Amino acid sequence: xxxxxxxxxxxxxxxxxxxxxxxxxxxxxxxxxxxxxxxxxxxxxxxxxxxxxxxxxxxxxxxxxxxxxxxxxxxxxxxxxxxxxxxxxxxxxxxxxxxxxxxxxxxxxxxxxxxxxxxxxxxxxxxxxxxxxxxxxxxxxxxxxxxxxxxxxxxxxxxxxxxxxxxxxxxxxxxxxxxxxxxxxxxxxxxxxxxxxxxxxxxxxxxxxxxxxxxxxxxxxxxxxxxxxxxxxxxxxxxxxxxxxxxxxxxxxxxxxxxxxxxxxxxxxxxxxxxxxxxxxxxxxxxxxxxxxxxxxxxxxxxxxxxxxxxxxxxxxxxxxxxxxxxxxxxxxxxxxxxxxxxxxxxxxxxxxxxxxxxxxxxxxxxxxxxxxxxxxxxxxxxxxxxxxxxxxxxxxxxxxxxxxxxxxxxxxxxxxxxxxxxxxxxxxxxxxxxxxxxxxxxxxxxxxxxxxxxxxxxxxxxxxxxxxxxxxxxxxxxxxxxxxxxxxxxxxxxxxxxxxxxxxxxxxxxxxxxxxxxxxxxxxxxxxxxxxxxxxxxxxxxxxxxxxxxxxxxxxxxxxxxxxxxxxxxxxxxxxxxxxxxxxxxxxxxxxxxxxxxxxxxxxxxxxxxxxxxxxxxxxxxxxxxxxxxxxxx
Numbered sequence: 001x002x003x004x005x006x007x008x009x010x011x012x013x014x015x016x017x018x019x020x021x022x023x024x025x026x027x028x029x030x031x032x033x034x035x036x037x038x039x040x041x042x043x044x045x046x047x048x049x050x051x052x053x054x055x056x057x058x059x060x061x062x063x064x065x066x067x068x069x070x071x072x073x074x075x076x077x078x079x080x081x082x083x084x085x086x087x088x089x090x091x092x093x094x095x096x097x098x099x100x101x102x103x104x105x106x107x108x109x110x111x112x113x114x115x116x117x118x119x120x121x122x123x124x125x126x127x128x129x130x131x132x133x134x135x136x137x138x139x140x141x142x143x144x145x146x147x148x149x150x151x152x153x154x155x156x157x158x159x160x161x162x163x164x165x166x167x168x169x170x171x172x173x174x175x176x177x178x179x180x181x182x183x184x185x186x187x188x189x190x191x192x193x194x195x196x197x198x199x200x201x202x203x204x205x206x207x208x209x210x211x212x213x214x215x216x217x218x219x220x221x222x223x224x225x226x227x228x229x230x231x232x233x234x235x236x237x238x239x240x241x242x243x244x245x246x247x248x249x250x251x252x253x254x255x256x257x258x259x260x261x262x263x264x265x266x267x268x269x270x271x272x273x274x275x276x277x278x279x280x281x282x283x284x285x286x287x288x289x290x291x292x293x294x295x296x297x298x299x300x301x302x303x304x305x306x307x308x309x310x311x312x313x314x315x316x317x318x319x320x321x322x323x324x325x326x327x328x329x330x331x332x333x334x335x336x337x338x339x340x341x342x343x344x345x346x347x348x349x350x351x352x353x354x355x356x357x358x359x360x361x362x363x364x365x366x367x368x369x370x371x372x373x374x375x376x377x378x379x380x381x382x383x384x385x386x387x388x389x390x391x392x393x394x395x396x397x398x399x400x401x402x403x404x405x406x407x408x409x410x411x412x413x414x415x416x417x418x419x420x421x422x423x424x425x426x427x428x429x430x431x432x433x434x435x436x437x438x439x440x441x442x443x444x445x446x447x448x449x450x451x452x453x454x455x456x457x458x459x460x461x462x463x464x465x466x467x468x469x470x471x472x473x474x475x476x477x478x479x480x481x482x483x484x485x486x487x488x489x490x491x492x493x494x495x496x497x498x499x500x501x502x503x504x505x506x507x508x509x510x511x512x513x514x515x516x517x518x519x520x521x522x523x524x525x526x527x528x529x530x531x532x533x534x535x536x537x538x539x540x541x542x543x544x545x546x547x548x549x550x551x552x553x554x555x556x557x558x559x560x561x562x563x564x565x566x567x568x569x570x571x572x573x574x575x576x577x578x579x580x581x582x583x584x585x586x587x588x589x590x591x592x593x594x595x596x597x598x599x600x601x602x603x604x605x606x607x608x609x610x611x612x613x614x615x616x617x618x619x620x621x622x623x624x625x626x627x628x629x630x631x632x633x634x635x
Contacts, residue, residue, distance in 0.1 A: 006033055011369070012377060040320060074133055074139045079123075085146055144299050150303060154321065231329050293333070418431060427493055431493065438512075456468065457530065457612065507625065529604070552620065555577075575627065585616060
């Protein structure tokens with residue numbers, strides 16, 4: 001939003017510069033704009049660093065077995081947390097508010113007695129926390145409740161203003177222009193925006209309406225839920241759903257961090273290292289079932305994120321509240337040693353993707369707003385109507401893509417249950433279901449791609465081949481992501497059972513990969529042939545190949561049914577039939593080579609047909625091996 005405003009304002013400022021009447025500094029508050037931009041970028045780093053430091057200190061005090069270390073420290077912790085919330089949200093946040101004057105409290109009194117107020121609040125809250133602790137009240141729950149309230153207030157104080165500020169500025173600009181009696185909007189400058197709002201009745205009504213809309217959106221928007229889910233998955237204590245793959249930058253970052261850590265560790269006294277290691281021992285961590293992390297980290301995330309946003313709001317900086325909260329969670333999870341060597345690369349890739357996407361969005365917002373403002377200025381009402389139509393189309397397409405993606409991710413529910421399961425038998429049941437479902441998804445996608453490839457070849461249809469190219473790429477990405485999840489699941493099996501199933505699991509995984517690669521090898525020469533408009537396949541070849549395609553499709557179908565139902569009673573018969581089909585294809589290949597030796601034929605088409613037969617034969621072998629591996633794994 002900030003960069004969008006900056007881009008649109010810059011576009012209109014540039015249009016005014018041609019007259020020579022104004023300078024850029026007169027039209028754009030460059031100093032304030034740079035201050036806001038720097039604050040946005042710095043807030044990300046500050047949130048991460050503070051999240052790391054505060055979480056490390058708090059975890060050192062309480063450890064993962066925090067219920068054993070509450071006697072002397074919990075009251076102080078609760079007192080500090082609640083005092084911070086009290087000061088920033090109720091004292092500092094109400095500066096200049098009419099609420100204080102309505103209560104008979106002068107702002108000057110607060111300014112003169114800040115230390116007294118803070119000290120009194122700290123003593124009061126600390127004593128109250130100690131009393132509640134003696135009454136067997138979980139103080140961390142109290143801090144989490146107040147932290148949630150603080151974060152909600154911080155979001156309201158920042159996001160609510162950001163949300164309604166732009167429409168109100170536009171409304172006030174329109175009212176000012178109408179009341180001024182001016183006739184040319186291109187020459188009328190909005191100096192009214194330099195001061196406080198002059199809307200009749202003030203902005204209170206609009207703020208309340210905007211608050212209701214925002215609250216409703218947060219409760220009902222699946223996209224908002226997805227943002228929260230991404231942050232939780234990247235910061236959870238146990239093995240998470242690795243949505244992001246590995247990246248070169250993440251691998252280099254992890255390797256560099258390990259080297260730096262090893263260097264620092266060599267100079268730290270052994271006794272101190274042992275003491276810190278004991279404080280961060282996660283073997284007996286008191287984390288509830290189904291939760292991402294314990295109450296200690298939850299309290300740090302909520303309170304610290306709320307305070308940082310409140311400080312930014314007090315300084316009148318439109319921070320990205322979502323990213324401040326996100327980076328606090330990332331810093332605290334790093335300090336909590338949630339980023340183990342098995343998951344650090346994926347989580348760092350996730351953080352880089354999220355933050356990098358934010359920066360890219362900021363640049364895109366500036367450029368697009370600059371372009372739209374320029375078009376609206378030049379094209380007038382017609383350009384505005386066209387832009388509105390484009391925006392509606394983009395929003396509709398985005399929502400459709402999001403719904404499609406959500407449907408594809410339903411299988412992830414099983415994995416989330418898998419990583420949270422404690423019973424080894426339940427782990428095996430969930431892993432078995434996940435592996436079967438994943439293999440069925442790969443085979444179903446491969447079956448569709450094989451149909452498109454062969455039909456595209458036989459009917460000279462480049463559109464089918466291009467669709468197959470996209471489908472195979474999606475299947476490969478899907479398989480790579482879910483294979484890493486299932487490796488996590490294998491590590492959670494009982495040791496003896498993992499040894500027994502390991503071979504068949506990896507054979508099945510390799511065969512899934514080989515099926516995808518076989519399709520890719522089959523597709524590339526066919527796509528090149530058809531795309532270059534070379535001679536199509538002769539009717540003789542098509543009549544020979546069509547029955548083979550039907551039998552391969554049937555093989556796909558019965559294999560999918562057996563794996564999905566886990567009923568392998570007829571698998572031997574299927575394997576025999578598939579082997580017979582392979583033999584037939586071998587005979588077809590030999591016959592084709594004989595034809596090429598003794599008869600004139602289009603060598604390019606003949607070689608393409610031979611290559612297709614070869615890859616079809618390899619595909620059948622991969623399906624046979626996958627079926628056998630699935631049978632041994634599931635049984």
